[in-house]
Amino acid sequence: MSAASRDALPFTEQWREGNQVQLLINGEDFFPSVFEAIGRAREEVLLETFIVFEDEVGRQLQAVLVAAARRGVRVEMLVDGYGTADLSMPFLRHLVNAGVHVQAFDPQPRFLGMRTNLFRRLHRKVVVIDGEVGYVGGINYSADHLASFGAMAKQDYAVKVIGPIVGDLHRATLALLDESSSLPRPRAPWRSRAEPIDADSAQARVLLSIRDNQEHTRDIEQHYLQALENARERVIIANAYFFPGYRLLRALRDAARRGVKITLILQGMPDMPLVRLCSRLLYNYLLRDGVQIHEYCDRPLHGKVAIVDRDWATVGSSNLDPLSLSLNLEANLVIRDAAFNERLYQHLHGLASHSCTAISQQTALRGYWWRAPLIFVTFHFLRHFPAWVGFIPAHSPRLKPLLDVQPACTPAGLQLKEEETP
CATH class of the missing domain: 3.30.870.10 (Endonuclease Chain A)
Structure with missing residues (x-):
């Protein structure tokens, strides 16, 4: 990361006053809220996640991101190269062709068919929409976060936030995206145009804490x-x-x-x-x-x-x-x-x-x-x-875009596979 980029996107923990915070329990709360918010996006969607599966939830995510990109919204989707490793070529092409900028974190090639980037993963789950609405939690984009999945459906949590803390989420996500990109990106501060939410708290004091392998290790x-x-x-x-x-x-x-x-x-x-x-x-x-x-x-x-x-x-x-x-x-x-x-x-x-x-x-x-x-x-x-x-190398994060993906290669550590035609 260049000195200029680091200066432009500093991340320091700060308490932010006056935030609306809503607790979201399981996929039943989380997915409708996130997908509706993306559907209202006007300028920008930034999404980080560990896992996207090509199931009913992954396809809903794909649909709302594609629709946003086709409206002219800047859409950045950052996934982990280990956690999200089995998306099909058609699934990715549909995103990329619509204008979604899809990147994988810390891409590694497979060795004897096995994933090799076992450590230092992107495990964050963050969404920032128009610099106004933010989501943070532990829920991935997969159907196993829904009760309909069955006995092994996961119990999990996230929060939706509106307020000054969204500016910190915005800066933290852009800082990670800019590790490997020279593309100009907006750095607008948080704005108060978002509609009020059904908040559990209307005036919360909130701090964003991250863990990385550079300045925020503990x-x-x-x-x-x-x-x-x-x-x-x-x-x-x-x-x-x-x-x-x-x-x-x-x-x-x-x-x-x-x-x-x-x-x-x-x-x-x-x-x-x-x-x-x-x-x-x-x-x-x-x-x-x-x-x-x-x-x-x-x-x-x-x-x-x-x-x-x-x-x-x-x-x-x-x-x-x-x-x-x-x-x-x-x-x-x-x-x-x-x-x-x-x-x-x-x-x-x-x-x-x-x-x-x-x-x-x-x-x-x-x-x-x-x-x-x-x-x-x-x-x-x-x-x-x-x-x-x-002693485990704390390498610099690497992001690889999928804009030029081809059937014969597997960039970003993703196992790309062609779907069978009927």
């Missing part, structure tokens, strides 16, 4: 640590992939020892069983100091949300695991607002009370004799992981 983790260190009454964390670093584990334990009611809502019906196994290695350490653990069993939990006391909350893409905390590009909003905190609290409290299995220390100790050596290794791994991960 920002999201630091916000969690600061909130836990200052907690006095209650903490609820609902997180899909819970395998945090030693600092966060110690902060949770210390808060519980101070008398703070700590509740963790973790996966009880996992989409990745290995992740659940890793989380369970930590249960006894936390339970013995009073942390309450509930496993959510209605469907796979994919959320990344938390509340602390009565006015702090966070919603975003960052799990509390080594990938999110030390490797991936992530984006969370930190929200200081009593009304939004209460809205999220009531929802999470309902999950813990009615849709979860409480884990007792007796349950956690079953099989402890054979897990004890593994637990010992796990804690030392967590203590030293941030230093060890520094």
Whole structure:
């Protein structure tokens, strides 16, 4: 990234006052809201995501982006080269031919048919429309975020925001797009022309926190640590992939020892069983100091949300695991607002009370004799992981456009495949 580009698009965390914030639960809330907002776009749509699948949701996304581009709206779609790896050639061509600028983050070729860019992924899920409306959360563009998908439909969250914080989302997204592009891009500040939303809070104080591999390597983790260190009454964390670093584990334990009611809502019906196994290695350490653990069993939990006391909350893409905390590009909003905190609290409290299995220390100790050596290794791994991960190259992000895609090649690490003709 050139010095001029860095100066033009600085990202520094700042609290922004006077924002409208609306909690969106699962794809049933998120997809209609995003697609309607894109349908109203007049000038610009910026979209970052980890996954787009070529299913009913992916096709709806394609349709609204194509329609926007054909209206003359600048449409930038940035996907991860690992997470979004199997889109067909016709699907991509339809986007590109309409004028959608599709890019993949950190493209890598396949080796023996396998994806190779396993680390340092674009895991952010951000949408910015006309510099006025923003979305941040953990929901990908795939049908498995809808209840109609069946038993393995994911439980997940996002927020819609209107207000000055959208300007920070706009700048952060443009900064990533400009890593590999010299195209001139508008840098308009947030404008107040957007229509009011059905907000859970109308005057929230909000901060955008990102994690990257350059200047913001620990920002999201630091916000969690600061909130836990200052907690006095209650903490609820609902997180899909819970395998945090030693600092966060110690902060949770210390808060519980101070008398703070700590509740963790973790996966009880996992989409990745290995992740659940890793989380369970930590249960006894936390339970013995009073942390309450509930496993959510209605469907796979994919959320990344938390509340602390009565006015702090966070919603975003960052799990509390080594990938999110030390490797991936992530984006969370930190929200200081009593009304939004209460809205999220009531929802999470309902999950813990009615849709979860409480884990007792007796349950956690079953099989402890054979897990004890593994637990010992796990804690030392967590203590030293941030230093060890520094040996994995922190390469500069690479974006590759799909404007010149051809059937014989696979740019941007995407496995492009021709659809069969009837």
